[in-house]
Amino acid sequence: MTRADLVWAALRRRPARTALTSLSIVTAFFLFGVIEGVNVGIATMAGAANPHHLLVSSRLSMGTPLPVAQLQRIAAISGVDGVAGLAMLMGSYRDPRNVMPVVGVDIAALFRIYETQMMAPPEQLAAAAHLRTGAIVGRMLAEHQGWKVGDRVPIQMPGLRKADGSSDMSFDIVGIYDRDQPDTATWLVANYDYINESRLQNRDSVSQIAVGVTDPARTAQIAQAIDDAFANSSNQTLTQTEKDFVDSLLRQVGDIAFVLDAIVGAVLFTLLFLTANTMAQSVRERIPELALLKSLGFSDAAVAGLIVIEALLLCGAAAMLGLTAAVAVLPLMTNRPALGIGAMHVPHAVFAAGALAAILVALVSALPLAGKARRLDIASALSHR
Amino acid sequence: MAAMVSLRKVSKRYRRGAQSVPVLESLDLEVEAGEFLALMGPSGSGKTTLLNLLGGLSRADQGEVRVAGARLDQLSPRALARWRARHIGFVFQFYNLLPVFNAQRNVELPLLLTKLSREQRRHNAQAALALVGLADRGAHRPSELSGGQQQRVAIARALVADPSLLICDEPTGDLDRASADQVLDLLRRLNREQNKTIVMVTHDPRAAAYASRRLNVDKGQLGDDATTVAAT
Numbered sequence A: 001m002t003r004a005d006l007v008w009a010a011l012r013r014r015p016a017r018t019a020l021t022s023l024s025i026v027t028a029f030f031l032f033g034v035i036e037g038v039n040v041g042i043a044t045m046a047g048a049a050n051p052h053h054l055l056v057s058s059r060l061s062m063g064t065p066l067p068v069a070q071l072q073r074i075a076a077i078s079g080v081d082g083v084a085g086l087a088m089l090m091g092s093y094r095d096p097r098n099v100m101p102v103v104g105v106d107i108a109a110l111f112r113i114y115e116t117q118m119m120a121p122p123e124q125l126a127a128a129a130h131l132r133t134g135a136i137v138g139r140m141l142a143e144h145q146g147w148k149v150g151d152r153v154p155i156q157m158p159g160l161r162k163a164d165g166s167s168d169m170s171f172d173i174v175g176i177y178d179r180d181q182p183d184t185a186t187w188l189v190a191n192y193d194y195i196n197e198s199r200l201q202n203r204d205s206v207s208q209i210a211v212g213v214t215d216p217a218r219t220a221q222i223a224q225a226i227d228d229a230f231a232n233s234s235n236q237t238l239t240q241t242e243k244d245f246v247d248s249l250l251r252q253v254g255d256i257a258f259v260l261d262a263i264v265g266a267v268l269f270t271l272l273f274l275t276a277n278t279m280a281q282s283v284r285e286r287i288p289e290l291a292l293l294k295s296l297g298f299s300d301a302a303v304a305g306l307i308v309i310e311a312l313l314l315c316g317a318a319a320m321l322g323l324t325a326a327v328a329v330l331p332l333m334t335n336r337p338a339l340g341i342g343a344m345h346v347p348h349a350v351f352a353a354g355a356l357a358a359i360l361v362a363l364v365s366a367l368p369l370a371g372k373a374r375r376l377d378i379a380s381a382l383s384h385r
Numbered sequence B: 001m002a003a004m005v006s007l008r009k010v011s012k013r014y015r016r017g018a019q020s021v022p023v024l025e026s027l028d029l030e031v032e033a034g035e036f037l038a039l040m041g042p043s044g045s046g047k048t049t050l051l052n053l054l055g056g057l058s059r060a061d062q063g064e065v066r067v068a069g070a071r072l073d074q075l076s077p078r079a080l081a082r083w084r085a086r087h088i089g090f091v092f093q094f095y096n097l098l099p100v101f102n103a104q105r106n107v108e109l110p111l112l113l114t115k116l117s118r119e120q121r122r123h124n125a126q127a128a129l130a131l132v133g134l135a136d137r138g139a140h141r142p143s144e145l146s147g148g149q150q151q152r153v154a155i156a157r158a159l160v161a162d163p164s165l166l167i168c169d170e171p172t173g174d175l176d177r178a179s180a181d182q183v184l185d186l187l188r189r190l191n192r193e194q195n196k197t198i199v200m201v202t203h204d205p206r207a208a209a210y211a212s213r214r215l216n217v218d219k220g221q222l223g224d225d226a227t228t229v230a231a232t
Helices: A003-012 A015-048 A070-075 A107-113 A122-130 A139-145 A192-198 A216-229 A242-252 A256-285 A287-296 A300-334 A348-375 A378-383 B047-054 B077-087 B103-113 B118-131 B147-159 B177-193
Strands: A054-058 A080-092 A099-105 A134-138 A152-156 A168-179 A188-191 A208-213 A237-241 B003-016 B019-032 B036-040 B062-067 B088-091 B165-169 B197-201 B213-218
Touching: A003 A015, A003 A300, A003 B103, A015 A256, A015 A300, A015 A348, A054 A216, A054 A242, A070 A080, A070 A208, A070 A216, A080 A107, A080 A192, A099 A107, A099 A192, A107 A122, A107 A188, A107 A208, A122 A134, A122 A168, A122 A188, A134 A139, A139 A168, A168 A188, A168 A192, A188 A192, A208 A216, A216 A237, A237 A242, A256 A287, A256 A300, A256 A348, A287 A300, A287 A378, A287 B077, A287 B103, A300 A348, A300 B077, A378 B047, B003 B047, B003 B197, B019 B047, B019 B062, B019 B197, B036 B047, B036 B177, B047 B062, B047 B165, B047 B197, B077 B088, B088 B147, B103 B118, B103 B147, B118 B147, B147 B165, B147 B177, B165 B177, B177 B197
Parallel strands: A099 A188, A134 A168, B036 B197, B036 B213, B088 B165, B165 B197
Antiparallel strands: A054 A208, A054 A237, A080 A099, A080 A152, A080 A208, A134 A188, A152 A168, B003 B019, B003 B062
């Protein structure tokens, strides 16, 4: 028998109530971990986008292709240090649900522009340039699919119709690239010419054009120069930094961070009421027992402390369980190579914030009750039994 | 014999709304160490209020309360709690056992405030249960015990820290006659064999007859205390 047994006994007094309250707290903190993890993941994606690279899209819509001929005109603009036209397609391997982004591009040009973000051995890049069907795949995608250099992989590409009516293409994996953010190494990068010559639709077009610049300080001017160059053409462009592009993508689905934070706030606010109510019920039922402890010689502070510790134990243990579940589940929920999104994780800071929130919920719930227990008049509490 | 309890000119009033109702008026009382005192009187006469003052559960408005060598009216709340733990054992009418703990653990409760080891606490609780004749009931929860047995567990809890004074508030008020006699026999034995000082409030003259001295409390005053009986 120890003082800890007193706390444990209080929680066991109504096992069903304790179990249901714990379940609510576990669920709330699981949501907290997942939602804040996603929030941080999105912010990281936006933050990781390079503010010095430019992406050229059609001004009409992101889905409208641009003629490949624009590449040469963009390359000639002052300050441009390289261009790569990206033909973005979706492909699947063996199972229609096992999808991935397939990017047809001048591989060497792409890796030159993104040299600090996408890394592959030079000999592998050279091999891709010499083999028409060669492809370099992201390490995460390769590990996910079980691919290795030398494999020949058939990819089903529903968005690409070939002259023979099929939409299958085979690629020879000649290299594996790494990314500065490993979870985002999810592309199959193939030679533009191989894909372009195979397809009937959108031939000689690209989805986007990646542009490297000589002077990062001049990105805004260069972007303006590119858009001005095509202002009077039928293929007007919208040129943004990679970061602005990702930001605008995210803005299209609203202010995600605000919505997610609002959800978390509502969940924690509701949880506060639930926990406070449970604790209030529990303490109200035990007023004579608390008075008894005082009569035995437990000090006011000791009795109040028991209530605070009970709340901390209830909230803390359940919150840890919920956050741990979020840590385990979030990467599985978010690992979508098909969308070019790698696994998101619950950062340590979010875990710590969750633990802090649990402590706050426990304290806000318990402190008024602890104060009441502290002021409890023993004689009258025992006489009202 | 030294006085275990000494009250001088003690008054206590309760507030009921705007009214202040006197409960005890300028009361004097001495209880010697080793005495078994029964306080009798009608409901509302102030018996329990007097008991609460002796046990340090409430404070006098005026006067001097000295119990087991300490001036209770001068102790801080924290010091008063420590003093209760060291000197007082309470036995209540409705036992006040914690339903989630078995008898053994209920008896151990006061020992959590001591520096005894876990093993020593368990040993002392078993000894206290043996003293009240419930050595084989340690693993039973209160709901598995009869009223008389629960009250004996409560007495074991009151005794386990070896207090100077046992304070019993209607200890047989919720028991049938046979159980009540067992409890009263036990209290008398503790008084005679262990020399425990006991102050007991009761409505029941048969229960009061077990005490070595009886006092009437009426309208906040102590009545004639000349009746000293040899316990039957």
